[in-house]
Amino acid sequence: MDSSTAVAGTAPPPAGSSGATASVHAQTNHGTMIGQWFEAVQRHSGAPLPPESVERDLSDYLPVENEAELSVLLEENRALVLVADHLGSGRWTTALRLLTTRPGDPLTLRRVRRGAGDAFSAEGLKGYKRTGWILDLRATGEGVPASCDFGLELLQADDLRDDDSYLVVVVGREVWDRIGHGAGTLARTPKAPAAAALFMRYLQSAGIADPQAWAGDHRFNEKLPQLRPGQVKDWASTLVRAEFEYRSTTGQGTESGSAGFEAVVKAAGKAVSGWMDVLTDWHCVPGRTSYDRNYLLLASVCDGEPIDDVNEKVLSLSRALGEKGQQSVRLAGQQGPGLIQLARQAGAELLPDGRLRFAGPGFAEAVVRYFLLDRPELAKPFMKWTAQLCVKLPTSQAENLAERLAPWILHHAQAARSTRMLLVVAENWSANSTLQRQAHALLVTAALDPQIGELTRKAAGSWAERQNSAPLLKTLAAVFQSVTPAHPRRMLRRLGDLAGSLDERAQLGATEKAEVAEAVGAAIDALWGDDDLHPQLRETLNTWFDSEHKGQQQAAASAFMYLALQQDELGAPALLTGPGTVPDWVIRGWRTALEAEEPTSLARQACAAWLDASATRPSASDRIFSTLVRAVHDTPTDHLRGLRFLNMVRLAEHWLTQGTAPDQEDRNRLRAALMQSVRHADPHHRPEPEGEPAGD
Incomplete structure (x- = not known):
């Protein structure tokens, strides 16, 4: 229930995680990682939680036993603290349930935006009417500084009451004992519903017939009471997958008392135990060779x-693991087992199309997990080899394998408290056009993970300043952009550090530096869609416009050009929409772009778009001309005035030949008018006397 995803339909349910972070379980992955980090960013950002996400999280909710008490406590105090020792204890879904059942109009649900370890002030919640706030302090390393006087902040609920809003804190017991002084009356532990009832609810949602029969089987009902709600959900999901796979492969039913029922219970029982006994027995078979083990690992x-x-891939894996000797090599000819025998030895079936049907749900993941537990010293070479295998596979296979590998890499990073493998894989995948998206998703997920998020964010900042792979740096720009809604000031600073460090990277050519700078600019452009970030983005761009670092200036110019390409509903430049004078930062943006050695492709596109708008929207023409003229001349000194003028001439000439305004004569007239305006605005321009010729 802390991490609860609906199990719907008759297909195997995806393994997912809801909650306020992008924790990805290492045991399974069914292509949900990107969706997980997107939802995690939304939760961290303070944006309203999507109603469909809330509905999904609550779809299998059963009331906790003390829900009535919690509801009264929240209504009376406007603040409530849900405390538990472990993830999966029901705090997140209980918070959602309480906030969605407040009297009156529905609340807008938001997660409090803050970084791990940041201070908290209820003042930041003021002014948001009818809002249900969730402050999530469950992540590893979370807490609130002692100077914050957190307990007192929670007790001062006048602003929440004035706004008709509520605050629910979800926190671990250790953290609460440290920061909750004085607010103990607000804290309660959710009392989970009966595990068997919750188990049946999950099965019923998945369309399983007769949930009571499954829950009543002694192999389940004896162990269910010992499980937390999140674990109950995992058991139910596993049984659903086992039942689906049995019916799909045999075409037979699974009614209570049938052979199918018995087969599913056994398969599910092995799966929830991680297939550990089965795999241990398999590895202990006398005569089991390294080749056998590597074949099973590769197939999984x-x-x-x-x-x-x-066979070549099995041998490649053997070499990557440092193996030598006869047992690691497949014997020639018909010596040694063939593929059918290898599959049968693993309890799998080789199908006519070459696929393997494994023994039950989660078996392939269990093989990899067993290997990583059994041979921890081989985890790094295995990860590197598998990451490189992704690069060599066709597109669809590469993407699927990368999706499967990502949780294992994250699990390794969590266990080792190291980001080294993340860097190796991200650099490898960033250089491959097929896997750039997976590299981005991997790093974003790690940056939001409750266990290694802070570690990853620090490491990524270091990579941005020290690594010299242009593809990796472009991926990092996209990563910082994706995480900015959750950690705005820090990630914008990272983007600035990345752009500012380009000047010092002798290993990168001018073209590569320009590409990275443009990637940073594209990140700023993507963030512009969040109105709440506009003040910080303008502040960032103004800082970069005046930077001594060429890389930051290039990134700022690229970002501004992307923004300059945006149009309002009438086709006029969106940056000029609104009353009053043109904002100074817009003038500075054009000025920075005009001070490049020569106009970039983006600058040509943006200027052409503005001049097209001037030709087709006469009402916008004066503001467009005024903005461009001021960008050339409105500076306290003459420094670079000549370069700006030259680049304006270049941009206007490019528009004359490439513009889309339909009338060539209009383009000629407007270009001439623009150039005349630019020349006349030059403080050094001397008007020619009336009636005298321009010259001999």
């Missing part, structure tokens, strides 16, 4: 999909 890595040149 590929999730049973057909493998081209399977």
